[in-house]
Amino acid sequence: MAPEPVTFLGRVKRDRESGVVAPVSEAARRMSSYRVDASNNFPLMEEMRDRAREVRLHTLANLDRYLAQFASQVEANGGYVHWAADGDEANAIITELAKANGVRSVVKSKSMVTEEIELNDALEQGGVSVVESDLGEFIVQLSNDKPSHIIAPVLHKTRYDIGELFADKLGAAYTTDPSELTEIARSHLRREFLTADMGISGCNMGIADSGTVVLVTDEGNGRLTTTAPRIHVTVMGMERIVPTFADASAVLEVLARAGTGQRLSVYTNLVSGPRRHGDPDGPDAFHVVILDNGRSRTLSGSEAEILACIRCGACLNICPVYREVGGHAYGFTYPGPIGAVVTPSLKGLDEWHELPYASTLCGACVEACPVRIDIPKMLLTLRSKAVDDGHLPGWLTFAVGRYASAATHPRQFRLLLKAGGVVGSMMAKDGWITKAPSHGANWTGARDLPQPAKTPFHARWKERNGS
Numbered sequence: 156m157a158p159e160p161v162t163f164l165g166r167v168k169r170d171r172e173s174g175v176v177a178p179v180s181e182a183a184r185r186m187s188s189y190r191v192d193a194s195n196n197f198p199l200m201e202e203m204r205d206r207a208r209e210v211r212l213h214t215l216a217n218l219d220r221y222l223a224q225f226a227s228q229v230e231a232n233g234g235y236v237h238w239a240a241d242g243d244e245a246n247a248i249i250t251e252l253a254k255a256n257g258v259r260s261v262v263k264s265k266s267m268v269t270e271e272i273e274l275n276d277a278l279e280q281g282g283v284s285v286v287e288s289d290l291g292e293f294i295v296q297l298s299n300d301k302p303s304h305i306i307a308p309v310l311h312k313t314r315y316d317i318g319e320l321f322a323d324k325l326g327a328a329y330t331t332d333p334s335e336l337t338e339i340a341r342s343h344l345r346r347e348f349l350t351a352d353m354g355i356s357g358c359n360m361g362i363a364d365s366g367t368v369v370l371v372t373d374e375g376n377g378r379l380t381t382t383a384p385r386i387h388v389t390v391m392g393m394e395r396i397v398p399t400f401a402d403a404s405a406v407l408e409v410l411a412r413a414g415t416g417q418r419l420s421v422y423t424n425l426v427s428g429p430r431r432h433g434d435p436d437g438p439d440a441f442h443v444v445i446l447d448n449g450r451s452r453t454l455s456g457s458e459a460e461i462l463a464c465i466r467c468g469a470c471l472n473i474c475p476v477y478r479e480v481g482g483h484a485y486g487f488t489y490p491g492p493i494g495a496v497v498t499p500s501l502k503g504l505d506e507w508h509e510l511p512y513a514s515t516l517c518g519a520c521v522e523a524c525p526v527r528i529d530i531p532k533m534l535l536t537l538r539s540k541a542v543d544d545g546h547l548p549g550w551l552t553f554a555v556g557r558y559a560s561a562a563t564h565p566r567q568f569r570l571l572l573k574a575g576g577v578v579g580s581m582m583a584k585d586g587w588i589t590k591a592p593s594h595g596a597n598w599t600g601a602r603d604l605p606q607p608a609k610t611p612f613h614a615r616w617k618e619r620n621g622s
């Protein structure tokens with residue numbers, strides 16, 4: 156059995172039953188290395204990053220104009236545009252659409268924005284059944300879980316977990332073979348595509364001058380969602396616009412490379428309205444719901460640039476904090492460095508003032524980000540705002556105060572280190588603390604802590620050098 160990975164936060168625990176270690180850190184590292192390889196193999200990568208950034212910033216600076224152009228083009232193409240100020244309004248619009256059209260079942264392709272507004276719950280409360288068609292989202296839905304990564308929703312699960320889930324929920328024969336697991340999901344989902352009344356998708360980009368929705372997937376489920384059911388609804392965050400096809404192409408050049416290391420995602424769907432006369436397939440009706448939900452406020456504030464994000468996930472994969480704690484720890488739809496900025500920006504600092512502290516400010520996310528968003532700078536601004544608003548956590552004031560006192564009194568500092576060494580060695584077994592008391596149990600529930608050194612560094616230094 157391979158040894159458990161040891162990271163700077165401790166030794167990752169092995170699941171007692173499956174014997175498998177939590178996969179997030181390893182998977183995120185792998186995805187990061189694919190990004191580095193893809194970038195190194197694309198001589199124009201840096202140029203295209205600049206170009207994509209320019210496109211996104213230019214669009215944000217002229218968002219009202221491009222949104223209006225996009226909306227009128229969608230309508231000119233025979234589609235319908237709905238404006239939603241917040242999640243409740245978007246959910247009400249879609250639920251009403253479903254009711255008015257006698258929709259009983261919906262098939263969805265992966266969409267973080269519909270996670271953000273909790274659309275599935277709203278539809279189900281309205282008596283409409285919803286099936287997620289992206290493999291990861293399908294697993295999330297079956298296990299009543301939440302996505303833990305913006306492009307790989309079940310990064311936190313192993314194939315053993317998924318084998319058990321499919322056996323339990325779908326009555327499939329237990330297997331841990333990825334191809335067989337995919338085949339089980341595929342044959343189950345195929346029926347759903349063919350019987351659904353409505354398909355709901357997200358939107359990677361909306362092209363203003365043609366009213367086209369760009370949808371990027373790796374599984375082909377986006378194509379089926381947007382063509383098989385008789386009604387297609389796209390839910391789009393209002394910042395997702397780009398002016399032209401050429402601009403969309405610049406973003407596509409960096410999107411998959413940064414996210415998964417692919418030159419291009421397997422499917423790039425361009426949806427420009429409902430089925431036209433003579434088309435062999437496509438929906439009878441096409442609706443776009445354009446969602447604000449805090450974006451206008453963000454656009455007018457100091458974190459406006461975060462709306463340039465193209466949701467590639469590269470900052471999650473490289474982040475030393477995300478790799479260790481996983482996506483659920485961030486408490487909302489958008490985890491990792493992007494989430495630490497976007498969640499307080501969209502939802503307000505009052506409830507989310509602790510998120511900007513979930514970072515080491517190492518700067519790795521800026522280097523990885525294909526559109527060079529300076530996340531650490533925004534985190535610092537948000538921290539400063541949180542302090543100004545009186546949100547400095549009590550535990551932090553206390554901990555920093557105690558540390559400052561110890562660090563400025565050498566005798567106190569040495570005493571504390573010595574005490575830590577003694578207590579640590581009493582609690583440790585074979586060099587690891589596997590069970591800590593009180594609040595420490597929250598930590599050792601997931602990770603073993605290395606035993607602190609019995610002799611602190613300064614004492615060993617003195618012993619060796621005599622001073």
Ligand code: SF4
Pocket residue numbers: 413463464465466467468469470471493520523524525526527528
């Ligand atoms: S902030 Fe940058 S790296 Fe992170 S998801 Fe957005 S575009 Fe990708």
